Amino acid sequence: xxxxxxxxxxxxxxxxxxxxxxxxxxxxxxxxxxxxxxxxxxxxxxxxxxxxxxxxxxxxxxxxxxxxxxxxxxxxxxxxxxxxxxxxxxxxxxxxxxxxxxxxxxxxxxxxxxxxxxxxxxxxxxxxxxxxxxxxxxxxxxxxxxxxxxxxxxxxxxxxxxxxxxxxxxxxxxxxxxxxxxxxxxxxxxxxxxxxxxxxxxxxxxxxxxxxxxxxxxxxxxxxxxxxxxxxxxxxxxxxxxxxxxxxxxxxxxxxxxxxxxxxxxxxxxxxxxxxxxxxxxxxxxxxxxxxxxxxxx
Amino acid sequence: xxxxxxxxxxxxxxxxxxxxxxxxxxxxxxxxxxxxxxxxxxxxxxxxxxxxxxxxxxxxxxxxxxxxxxxxxxxxxxxxxxxxxxxxxxxxxxxxxxxxxxxxxxxxxxxxxxxxxxxxxxxxxxxxxxxxxxxxxxxxxxxxxxxxxxxxxxxxxxxxxxxxxxxxxxxxxxxxxxxxxxxxxxxxxxxxxxxxxxxxxxxxxxxxxxxxxxxxxxxxxxxxxxxxxxxxxxxxxxxxxxxxxxxxxxxxxxxxxxxxxxxxxxxxxxxxxxxxxxxxxxxxxxxxxxxxxxxxxxxxxxxxxxxxxxxxxxxxxxxxxxxxxxxxxxxxxxxxxxxxxxxxxxxxxxxxxxxxxxxxxxxxxxxxxxxxxxxxxxxxxxxxxxxxxxxxxxxxxxxxxxxxx
Numbered sequence: 001x002x003x004x005x006x007x008x009x010x011x012x013x014x015x016x017x018x019x020x021x022x023x024x025x026x027x028x029x030x031x032x033x034x035x036x037x038x039x040x041x042x043x044x045x046x047x048x049x050x051x052x053x054x055x056x057x058x059x060x061x062x063x064x065x066x067x068x069x070x071x072x073x074x075x076x077x078x079x080x081x082x083x084x085x086x087x088x089x090x091x092x093x094x095x096x097x098x099x100x101x102x103x104x105x106x107x108x109x110x111x112x113x114x115x116x117x118x119x120x121x122x123x124x125x126x127x128x129x130x131x132x133x134x135x136x137x138x139x140x141x142x143x144x145x146x147x148x149x150x151x152x153x154x155x156x157x158x159x160x161x162x163x164x165x166x167x168x169x170x171x172x173x174x175x176x177x178x179x180x181x182x183x184x185x186x187x188x189x190x191x192x193x194x195x196x197x198x199x200x201x202x203x204x205x206x207x208x209x210x211x212x213x214x215x216x217x218x219x220x221x222x223x224x225x226x227x228x229x230x231x232x233x234x235x236x237x238x239x240x241x242x243x244x245x246x247x248x249x250x251x252x253x254x255x256x257x258x259x260x261x262x263x264x265x266x267x268x269x270x271x272x273x274x275x276x277x278x279x280x281x282x283x284x285x286x287x288x289x290x291x292x293x294x295x296x297x298x
Numbered sequence: 299x300x301x302x303x304x305x306x307x308x309x310x311x312x313x314x315x316x317x318x319x320x321x322x323x324x325x326x327x328x329x330x331x332x333x334x335x336x337x338x339x340x341x342x343x344x345x346x347x348x349x350x351x352x353x354x355x356x357x358x359x360x361x362x363x364x365x366x367x368x369x370x371x372x373x374x375x376x377x378x379x380x381x382x383x384x385x386x387x388x389x390x391x392x393x394x395x396x397x398x399x400x401x402x403x404x405x406x407x408x409x410x411x412x413x414x415x416x417x418x419x420x421x422x423x424x425x426x427x428x429x430x431x432x433x434x435x436x437x438x439x440x441x442x443x444x445x446x447x448x449x450x451x452x453x454x455x456x457x458x459x460x461x462x463x464x465x466x467x468x469x470x471x472x473x474x475x476x477x478x479x480x481x482x483x484x485x486x487x488x489x490x491x492x493x494x495x496x497x498x499x500x501x502x503x504x505x506x507x508x509x510x511x512x513x514x515x516x517x518x519x520x521x522x523x524x525x526x527x528x529x530x531x532x533x534x535x536x537x538x539x540x541x542x543x544x545x546x547x548x549x550x551x552x553x554x555x556x557x558x559x560x561x562x563x564x565x566x567x568x569x570x571x572x573x574x575x576x577x578x579x580x581x582x583x584x585x586x587x588x589x590x591x592x593x594x595x596x597x598x599x600x601x602x603x604x605x606x607x608x609x610x611x612x613x614x615x616x617x618x619x620x621x622x623x624x625x626x627x628x629x630x631x632x633x634x635x636x637x638x639x640x641x642x643x644x645x646x647x648x649x650x651x652x653x654x655x656x657x658x659x660x661x662x663x664x665x666x667x668x669x670x671x672x673x674x675x676x677x678x679x680x681x682x683x684x685x686x687x688x689x690x691x692x693x694x695x696x697x698x699x700x701x702x703x
Contacts, residue, residue, distance in 0.1 A: 079569040180410075185368075186425075189373060190398075190405060191397040191400035191426070191430070192403065192429045201414060204414075205415070205416065
């Protein structure tokens with residue numbers, strides 16, 4: 001006789017818990033859902049209100065401002081390609097979703113990361129939670145997300161948020177803990193309070209690491225935003241899903257390529273935020289050197 | 299009142315560290331504590347630093363000197379013992395009190411500079427003032443003043459990353475000076491610098507200290523540096539202070555074998571000064587006297603030269619035997635100053651390493667004068683050579699072979 005082990009119904013318990021939450025906090029989730037939908041729609045409308053050629057030039061200029069003229073050129077080419085593949089609207093919908101998820105994730109992640117960096121107990125408690133959020137298959141989030149928020153942008157956004165949050169927290173903690181010990185000590189030695197040390201020393205010196213975290217958040221948000229298409233969030237994800245269901249290779253490739261172009265654009269842009277000093281050919285660097293020259297001349 | 303006064307300071311790392319104090323007082327060793335999971339970094343340290351003094355704590359890595367200096371501004375809380383800054387108790391005081399003492403009384407210079415790379419040199423120098431809450435104009439004025447003091451006038455707009463190591467440490471020093479505290483803690487401040495720059499910075503520090511009369515607690519693992527800078531030196535080993543004394547005391551009367559061993563390699567010529575090896579000549583001549591008196595003194599002293607002093611004890615010159623004898627034969631009444639010999643005069647605080655060139659150029663002994671130019675003594679060549687050659691300044695004449703070491 002095979003040994004047996006009693007089945008512990010963890011899944012059922014979670015299911016029951018979610019049912020209870022829906023029954024008792026339905027209004028809260030409905031409100032949240034509506035708010036997220038409004039935010040996403042508003043940003044999408046804003047992005048789409050700009051005529052495509054103007055928008056493409058603006059995106060290219062942003063690339064030049066933060067990185068280089070080469071990036072501006074590449075942006076021009078790839079975004080024109082997105083437009084010509086008829087993926088402009090869906091791309092802007094995805095971009096809106098990614099941007100809103102990123103902003104919310106960063107707003108949550110940085111304070112959490114700071115807290116974890118200053119408190120070992122918090123750090124230890126957060127670690128397994130972050131592991132859970134990152135490794136739980138992304139599709140699993142979608143089920144309760146649909147139950148709570150219905151179909152549309154909101155469940156996609158929530159699932160994206162959960163999936164994209166951990167690197168923001170981790171990198172913030174890492175960045176702050178990695179600030180040179182002696183430099184922090186110098187702050188203490190001159191009588192700075194903890195808050196002054198955080199604002200004046202730890203956060204500024206952790207910026208490159210934190211920005212690398214934000215970069216990861218954006219990348220994960222983009223990859224998740226595609227999956228969000230399965231729960232009805234408008235955008236490139238939806239295109240991909242519909243391409244799969246109709247076995248439409250052409251559409252799938254076009255939507256997929258658009259995701260890639262968007263991803264590279266966002267990665268390079270936020271990557272240069274992490275190390276602004278390295279971007280010698282950016283407009284910002286040029287402006288800065290002009291200002292310094294002026295300051296020296298005076 | 300002492301600037302810094304430490305009484306029986308202990309710092310022990312580990313869980314329930316206070317039990318380690320009791321163990322140490324009961325005679326347990328550092329190793330015994332280690333078996334219990336405790337690390338005794340500083341054991342029963344007592345010392346006083348007077349206002350305006352450079353007090354050097356010297357020890358190898360792991361001797362507890364860095365922990366000790368961090369207890370002086372409360373970066374580490376002491377496990378036991380008391381510490382006062384100008385009579386104000388630092389041990390067991392609240393965080394707010396600690397911060398106030400750090401803002402107003404004690405600033406610090408770090409081994410690896412610890413500058414803020416995202417701020418300009420000027421903003422770095424003004425950091426302490428910013429924490430104090432001064433407005434921008436006043437901050438900038440005082441930071442520029444401090445930068446000028448360390449020789450970095452006009453560099454305020456640069457970023458620390460654009461400066462060399464020595465210059466960065468000058469910024470670190472300027473930051474501490476700008477804060478306007480009386481006490482400066484310097485944690486291996488020059489250890490990361492090239493030897494040449496290090497010398498430069500040491501000279502500059504001594505110079506600044508003389509002008510500003512800051513109280514400096516200086517930590518180093520370099521005994522030569524300790525001897526160059528320190529008015530007094532505390533030798534630390536394994537968390538304990540082994541000896542406190544002036545450079546000379548430590549060189550000449552080491553408290554134990556450890557200190558003695560340590561001082562073996564010290565370049566004595568850089569530590570001992572002219573005044574310390576100068577001797578009193580058998581006799582000196584007043585400048586108003588004549589050749590006959592000179593002749594008599596020369597005969598009595600068995601020397602070939604004679605020092606002549608003015609009324610105010612400033613040196614007038616050196617007379618030589620041959621010239622005096624000639625003058626006596628000629629019946630002259632004026633002192634016969636030599637045509638060939640000059641009188642080499644050196645300041646009392648000249649390291650003896652700097653005396654050799656002069657000694658080589660002149661046959662006559664070196665005349666040592668104090669700050670007011672008054673005669674303090676002479677250093678004949680033989681004395682100079684002996685001072686360097688002797689292993690111990692107070693050792694008796696040649697020991698029999700095989701004895702001593």
